[in-house]
Amino acid sequence: MNIDVFRKKKQQLTIFALAIIGITLLSSNLTDFDFMHSLISVPEALKWMGSNLFITNEALEKMPSIMDKLMETIFLSIAATTTASIIALLLALLGSQTTKVNNFFSTLSRFIASLFRNIPIVAWALILLLSFGQNALTGYFALFLSTLGFLVRAFTETIDETSKSSVEALQATGATYFQVVAKAVIPECSPQIISWILFMIETNIRSSTLIGILTGTGIGFAFDLYYKNMNYSVVSLITLSIIAVVIMIELISNYVRRVIL
Secondary structure, three states: OHHHHHHHHHHHHHHHHHHHHHHHHHHHHHOOOOHHHHHHHHHHHHHHHHHHOOOOHHHHOOHHHHHHHHHHHHHHHHHHHHHHHHHHHHHHHHHOOOOOOOHHHHHHHHHHHHHHHHOOHHHHHHHHHHHHOOOHHHHHHHHHHHHHHHHHHHHHHHHHOOOHHHHHHHHHOOOOHHHHHHHHHHHHHHHHHHHHHHHHHHHHHHHHHHHHHHHOOHHHHHHHHHHHOOOHHHHHHHHHHHHHHHHHHHHHHHHHHHHHO
């Protein structure tokens, strides 16, 4: 019996592997992608990067303006994440099976989370560009809507994992809905909620760089501007600055998570 199960699983794995290989070959053929040519091009690409992507004294003179744009990107990401987290928490309380008011609001909350989460942030930016144009407001709303969808789902699952015994104990004493949320749900969920907020700040700083290219704001705009002018030394400086900031934010977030969890 065990041999038959093993053979069946082996056949399924073989079929799956062949399907993946077939899809890969088909995709490569349709897109004219040559894997061998790509491998051969790697040494030339590294050589070009070594001869062009180096930081000069002239590029370092641009550092103050680069830092201004970088701080604009960071603050925009933090603002979008924090405001979205407040609304996401309210929707999550309505959507969670533990704290839902009724089935209608629970379904509505989960629908909003699914809709906003499944539309890519770039798509949000392109949609909003038609209404708001190229400005920081477009970038803010794109980050806000994408973050809202993700956090509603994350917060809802976090609240669902709350110990139901403490909730039922408060309800048995005649506590109101808001008292149950404030005394039982929020205190237990707050470490995980803070962790999700920090994670989204990290993610949005990365995403806002791309959004800035579309909206003409922040560090993404500076990168696009110097890249189109073929000023690769400044582009290299901007890239390293972004990497340094992302690593720094991640280290801070990891430290905070270790403290609160």
